[in-house]
Amino acid sequence: MELLERVPGGTLVPQEISSPVVDGGERAARRALRGQIERLERELSDAFVTAFSMGGLDQAAGHPRQQARLLDLGELEHVRDDLVERLSCARAWISKRADEQAASRLALEQMLLEPGKHRFERVSCSDLGQPGCGAWEVRPRLGLIGMLMGWWQVKLSSGCPLAGGRGLAPRPAHS
Amino acid sequence: MTEELDLRAAPGFVDEEVGAELPGLRLDWMTMPRGPRSSPTALVRRLGALSNRYRGASVVAMRTQPIPHAYRTFFRQIGLDPDVDRIPSEQAAVSRLLYGGFRSHGALEDALLVALIETGVPVWALDADLVDPGGLGIRTTVDGDVLGSGEQAHGVPPGRLVVADARCIHAMLFGQVAPGHGAGPRARRVAVFSVGVEGVPAIHVEEALWVCAEALRTG
Numbered sequence: 001m002e003l004l005e006r007v008p009g010g011t012l013v014p015q016e017i018s019s020p021v022v023d024g025g026e027r028a029a030r031r032a033l034r035g036q037i038e039r040l041e042r043e044l045s046d047a048f049v050t051a052f053s054m055g056g057l058d059q060a061a062g063h064p065r066q067q068a069r070l071l072d073l074g075e076l077e078h079v080r081d082d083l084v085e086r087l088s089c090a091r092a093w094i095s096k097r098a099d100e101q102a103a104s105r106l107a108l109e110q111m112l113l114e115p116g117k118h119r120f121e122r123v124s125c126s127d128l129g130q131p132g133c134g135a136w137e138v139r140p141r142l143g144l145i146g147m148l149m150g151w152w153q154v155k156l157s158s159g160c161p162l163a164g165g166r167g168l169a170p171r172p173a174h175s
Numbered sequence: 176m177t178e179e180l181d182l183r184a185a186p187g188f189v190d191e192e193v194g195a196e197l198p199g200l201r202l203d204w205m206t207m208p209r210g211p212r213s214s215p216t217a218l219v220r221r222l223g224a225l226s227n228r229y230r231g232a233s234v235v236a237m238r239t240q241p242i243p244h245a246y247r248t249f250f251r252q253i254g255l256d257p258d259v260d261r262i263p264s265e266q267a268a269v270s271r272l273l274y275g276g277f278r279s280h281g282a283l284e285d286a287l288l289v290a291l292i293e294t295g296v297p298v299w300a301l302d303a304d305l306v307d308p309g310g311l312g313i314r315t316t317v318d319g320d321v322l323g324s325g326e327q328a329h330g331v332p333p334g335r336l337v338v339a340d341a342r343c344i345h346a347m348l349f350g351q352v353a354p355g356h357g358a359g360p361r362a363r364r365v366a367v368f369s370v371g372v373e374g375v376p377a378i379h380v381e382e383a384l385w386v387c388a389e390a391l392r393t394g
Contacts, residue, residue: 038248045238052235065260068253068336068348070196070315079251
């Protein structure tokens with residue numbers, strides 16, 4: 001803000017105003033924004049942890065490396081808005097993933113209730129939000145005989161073998 | 176009989192404007208002998224024991240704990256993205272997961288790491304001979320400021336938060352230490368400093384220095 005001041009010569013010159021009211025107001029606004037950033041960061045961290053068991057949030061494209069500095073009001077607003085957007089995306093993703101998992105659990109219940117109506121259907125543990133790489137699948141009991149007789153069951157696969165297998169253990173050296 | 180430490184952590188200055196904008200920001204520092212170059216066996220063993228504290232799930236949940244949360248928030252408030260420039264405790268935890276354990280890099284580096292892991296508060300070391308006896312503190316840069324001293328010094332844009340004393344700027348806050356100002360192998364004494372932010376109890380900030388000094392002395 002500028003103020004025109006009349007100097008003795010009669011010329012008008014601009015004078016910088018440093019009003020304590022304006023400074024105090026801006027400082028209060030910055031403090032409020034920092035409080036919002038603190039709360040949003042906490043909520044984003046909670047969302048990050050919640051999402052981890054569902055497969056994890058995509059890492060947002062990071063900003064280029066910066067140096068620490070005092071942010072002005074506009075920059076703090078930008079940080080706040082960025083966090084709001086990230087949190088909103090994270091919550092939408094968690095909600096979508098939770099709906100998918102609920103649908104998978106429902107499908108598994110139906111498979112367990114009436115396996116004959118869900119032949120060869122498959123629900124993986126990751127779809128259910130469970131750890132491991134096993135899968136629930138409707139399979140015929142006793143193979144071909146079960147298929148002909150209509151004997152269906154739900155089986156949980158044991159998941160992946162050990163990565164690379166156990167391999168050949170080195171033989172102990174004989175003395 | 177072990178020799179008692181006679182070390183005192185001194186509170187550093189925080190520029191008035193910076194303190195008003197970022198309440199809770201503090202810097203504590205102390206000087207101490209540099210100690211041996213390579214880590215004693217006990218210190219290496221201690222690092223190994225600390226490695227076992229970390230599990231993948233605990234590292235993921237780390238950011239919800241009070242002290243890492245305080246540093247993450249502070250990073251955002253000073254224009255750093257903690258997902259790009261990780262806070263020191265998360266950086267240590269990620270390194271632990273990547274390499275399967277904390278690696279020893281020398282006595283001083285290991286002592287700094289032990290202090291960080293034990294308290295969550297980062298500690299840095301400078302060559303004490305280059306630090307003004309008046310003490311370290313945090314301020315913002317102005318036009319013409321340079322990082323470091325001598326031929327290796329280079330300019331810093333105004334408005335940056337730095338760790339400085341009355342003579343020169345020693346490091347960017349949570350960033351690069353000035354070339355030649357770190358506690359190199361030729362330093363006889365080191366000035367260690369820790370930085371606390373709002374949400375980190377003051378006792379943790381001082382404790383970090385004590386843990387560092389104790390680890391350096393006894394392993």
